[in-house]
Amino acid sequence: MSIILRNISKTFGDFHALKDINIEFQSGELTALLGPSGSGKTTLLRIVAGLEEADRNVNADILFDNRTVTSSPVNRRQVGFVFQHYALFRHMTVFENIAFGLRVKPRDQRPSKQDIKDKVNELLRLVQMETMAGRYPSQLSGGQRQRIALARALAIEPKVLLLDEPFGALDAQVRAELRRWLRKLHDTLHVTSIFVTHDQEEALEVADRIVVMNRGSIEQIGTPNEVFHRPATEFVMQFLGDVNVFHGRIESDSAIFNETVPLTENRENAARLLVRPHDLTIQSTPGDGPALPAKVYRVLTAGPIVKVELIDRHNRLIQVHLSHDSYNQTMVKLHEEVYLVPRESRVYANNDAWTGAYVI
């Protein structure tokens, strides 16, 4: 089922949680709403579910398969919602939790006892929890609770699955495993799904499409590849992955970053050069193009990549990520003077991308 949101805003008192959101979720897609806390991503998810109401506005509309659902309450929307802290019914067994959505159906639509039993068992198999039917939520681990919450949401055969920080409360290892499992599950069920996360790695790994949000607005919508390699705004570039930021200014038609005195951020002609740590090459000579002199400060070789920390002439820390192979070729030494050459970089002036020349 496709979901279309038109002109959705939400204010809590003076706080604008969402500012005129327009977005379309394709049928069968797994979309991540990614952003820092306070960006409005959870509010947006709750508005889609009907747990929260958008500000009243004649143009505001929520469409499920091109039918408006703006005024239907949450219990009529047939959405599967997985809560951040699971919200399992604590006084019911796992079996009863999953059966709940079937048992509360109106009498004429309610499945028979046997059908409910079969359906619950099928879902327990799907989430690999067959042996846990008789347990209570308090007897389960975090990861197990998450799976039961998912099975419970799937029991009503929702047209759309909404997950609020589904892995937020789990430890790193369970998280990675559940992530993969959710992706696999989505590939078998193909139900339109939206999940909220503040973890860029999670979004990049699991989602078909990522909606990057900041301060109640959408910064960029795209595939993981697009948002990572072609960030539309400075915020997206900074939020997705590590980045080195150099401050400079725009002068006539080029961006200058080679000032001897570092510039403060708040200037009208301020410009920022953003380079990802893996997009910097370390050279012993400046070469032809732009190159930044720096001194090697620390080298961390433990791990899959080599992390080199350098200090530039303004005493700022710069990070460079190298593969072990290229590290072995360049052989940087501690306290050595080297030159950093950006293979790929972006310049932003007043939050707009700067496409002109630059000097570092």
Added chain:
Amino acid sequence: MFINILKSTDKRPGLNPPLIVNMAITVIALGFLFLFVIMPLIIVLKEAFSAGLSLWWASITEKDALAALRLTLLVAVIAVPVNLVFGLAASWALAKFRFKGKSLIITLIDLPFAVSPVVSGLIYVLLFGLHGWLGPWLAEHDIQIIFAVPGIVLATVFVTFPFVARELIPLMSEQGTDEEQAALSLGASGWQTFRRVTLPNIKWGLMYGIILCNARAMGEFGAVSVVSGHIRGETNTLPLQVEVLYNEYNFVAAFAVASLLAGLALVTLVLKSIVEWKSKHD
């Protein structure tokens, strides 16, 4: 040795008072309990049975005593359900929704705890009494509230007003609204959500509130005394009956009726312990 055991089981740092302090505190607590709770209870029972079992039985089956028992039960049967419904509605609204004036309402619910029961009774006399605000109108329509059963019920409802709500508000606030939201998202109606999710989660707190509310409803003296008028066999509840008998120097009968009240209190305590034990093991 004893100290060692204490130390080894107590893992909280800085909480290992010397043995002498431990013992002193225990003695003080037990002494207090004995002096102010257990001894009065023993005296009530001793006095009640001092003239023999048959006189005790005669005292509690006497016409006016039975009328007082009936009235006490009637008042409890009305007041407890009324406050149950109110308490549930109020705590549901206060714990699950955000709105302006919430803390004012919580303060108002506490009002009956804060004012003296005698004042509560007087409020009703001033409102519904013959010279009260609504008195003339009530007299015109031949409705009697003060010095009659309705007044006693009203005064009891007022005094026992906070028990259920006070018990439920913190419990429901702590549980939050996540489970209710989950139930709604699964298609449950408001009523289904309440009956299948909210109610089972608060059932022991609710029972506890009902028991306390009932105990107070049956034992209330001050407020009821002001509005009752002390008409024997008609508007005397058990506590009032005890007072009347005592003032007539009929000590055996007074203590016999009092032992009935004490018995009701003991039943309440047992029920309360069962509920507490159950809620812990659920």
